[in-house]
Amino acid sequence: xxxxxxxxxxxxxGGGTAGWITANVLxxxxxxxxxxxxxxxxxxxxxxxxxxxxxxxxxxxITRHDPVRFVKEVGGSIKxxxxxENWRGLGxxxxxxxxxxxxxxxxxxxxxxxxxxxxxxxxxxxxAPLHDLATSYARLAGASKxxxxxxxxxxxAEYHGYGSYAFHMDTGRxxxxxxxxxxxxxxxxxxxxxVDALRHPESGFIxxxxxEDKRKIEGDFFVDCTGFRRGLIGRLDPQWESxxxxxxxxxxxxxxxxxxxxxxxxxxxxxxxxxRALESGWLWRIPLRERxxxxxxxxxxxxxxxxxxxxxxxxxxxxxxxxxGSPLRFEAGTYEQTWIKNCIAIGLSSGFVExxxxxxxxxxxxxxxxxxxxxxxxxxxxxxxxDIYNRSIKLETDDIRDFIILHYATDRADTPFWQLVxxxxxxxxxxxxxxxxxxxAKYRTLGHNRVQSAQIRGRAFGELSGLYVMQGLGxxxxxxxxxxxxxxxASLGKAFSSVEPHVSRLKKAMADxxxxxxxxxxxxxxx
Numbered sequence: 001x002x003x004x005x006x007x008x009x010x011x012x013x014g015g016g017t018a019g020w021i022t023a024n025v026l027x028x029x030x031x032x033x034x035x036x037x038x039x040x041x042x043x044x045x046x047x048x049x050x051x052x053x054x055x056x057x058x059x060x061x062i063t064r065h066d067p068v069r070f071v072k073e074v075g076g077s078i079k080x081x082x083x084x085e086n087w088r089g090l091g092x093x094x095x096x097x098x099x100x101x102x103x104x105x106x107x108x109x110x111x112x113x114x115x116x117x118x119x120x121x122x123x124x125x126x127x128a129p130l131h132d133l134a135t136s137y138a139r140l141a142g143a144s145k146x147x148x149x150x151x152x153x154x155x156x157a158e159y160h161g162y163g164s165y166a167f168h169m170d171t172g173r174x175x176x177x178x179x180x181x182x183x184x185x186x187x188x189x190x191x192x193x194x195v196d197a198l199r200h201p202e203s204g205f206i207x208x209x210x211x212e213d214k215r216k217i218e219g220d221f222f223v224d225c226t227g228f229r230r231g232l233i234g235r236l237d238p239q240w241e242s243x244x245x246x247x248x249x250x251x252x253x254x255x256x257x258x259x260x261x262x263x264x265x266x267x268x269x270x271x272x273x274x275x276r277a278l279e280s281g282w283l284w285r286i287p288l289r290e291r292x293x294x295x296x297x298x299x300x301x302x303x304x305x306x307x308x309x310x311x312x313x314x315x316x317x318x319x320x321x322x323x324x325g326s327p328l329r330f331e332a333g334t335y336e337q338t339w340i341k342n343c344i345a346i347g348l349s350s351g352f353v354e355x356x357x358x359x360x361x362x363x364x365x366x367x368x369x370x371x372x373x374x375x376x377x378x379x380x381x382x383x384x385x386x387d388i389y390n391r392s393i394k395l396e397t398d399d400i401r402d403f404i405i406l407h408y409a410t411d412r413a414d415t416p417f418w419q420l421v422x423x424x425x426x427x428x429x430x431x432x433x434x435x436x437x438x439x440x441a442k443y444r445t446l447g448h449n450r451v452q453s454a455q456i457r458g459r460a461f462g463e464l465s466g467l468y469v470m471q472g473l474g475x476x477x478x479x480x481x482x483x484x485x486x487x488x489x490a491s492l493g494k495a496f497s498s499v500e501p502h503v504s505r506l507k508k509a510m511a512d513x514x515x516x517x518x519x520x521x522x523x524x525x526x527x
Contacts, residue, residue, distance in 0.1 A: 009034045014224065017050065021361070022364075022368050030372070040192070057164075068159060068161075071527060081271075081273075085275070090414075094468065094472030096472075097131050097468070100136045100163035102510075104133065107502075120467060122485070136163075147161045152523075166358075168286045168287055194210070194212075197210070206343050231349075238337045238345075240334075241335075243333045243405075246408070247354050247401075248301065250329060251300045252330075256321070257285065258322060259291055273285070273286055274286075276315075279418075281417065283312075283315060297354065330352050335351055342381065347363070366393065403465065405430055406434060442477065445484055485499075
């Protein structure tokens, strides 16, 4: 029997990034709804710096926000790539860059078919970094440049730059800017602590939120944005699935790093997020307008807080480390059901993979957009509809989980933590979806046959993303790539002589583009 209910009043519990993203998207998509956001005055935000993915453009489009102005408003910067250091061992480096709009990978001289790409095979057969050929962003990131030319503010054609770049942002500034935007659009903001959620005795639906000062806020639909506290969804007994078997980090110490200078000149501002492997985990470093936001993500099974802090002092100039926070503890995993009855969990309330590759806000936005697509003023809470949403979000989250697990498919084994990671890799003790990617790469270069291309390509991250990571970790084989080329050419010599002229022109175009672009610091100063 249909269970139609009127959705006139939406209550969001929790502010921060997830809360204000939710408020702004629902305000834009459901303009007639009465939306209230309850934010605790005593709950500090998680972290102060956040890296994003190009998917965030959906939010800026919905809120009609200029992306260049956004960078200035949130005290942020441009992100073109993630730079990985020491994930195979000390001294190794690779990039996971975004696409620059040139789409070299898809050019007809390279893209023979969905199952065979000459540029990929050429790079792997020559043991050349694919990230330097498929996009110019790794080159720009390495040079601390961005895809803008001088004078962009007064040139409409140049104003938005080139390609699918992303951003780094100060989350506190984000909440200020988009909190103001939501309030001006009619979202009611209540600053108070929540002490209870009252449910209907028969249906189990949440009916009202009880505040510390005894006020009650009624609603038809409730959104849990309380982060790791999971203050609403946790009351509805969802089933938890842990990812900790494959993702062993479970704590993070946040801190700031001051920008330095050399020879009287300010330090260049990188246009990438740094992910540097350390003894018991890895360090993130996000460039903001005035400083770096950083943190050490580690396994408490291999390092306690004191030893983690000591390692930080050895890894980063201690004179530049400021505002070291207390450890944030988490378990990698997700709820099987993030929408139960008239309550939905958004962001950290629904689960957390881990900070690598900056997927938290991408998952948040995916959840909010999925909700906005189906929620209506008169809504049928059919369990089948909720199940479709839950399965869709779970698939998306599992795809991101798989991509993150892939980064740990390394044989580095020089510390107890990395020995554990290496042992897992040796057993290929991963979800079937990850194991298939690694096993198939022994026989066919990833993405080089139609079945694999269709079935194993990640949903959240494209085919090239997997190639960058797998090549960086040594999972893609030179002899397999050579075999790909020999399917078309009589010899490797003929293959290289045929492909190299196109690669040379591509390299020159990228070098010319890099030369024309301005530094990241110059871009930020011109805003």
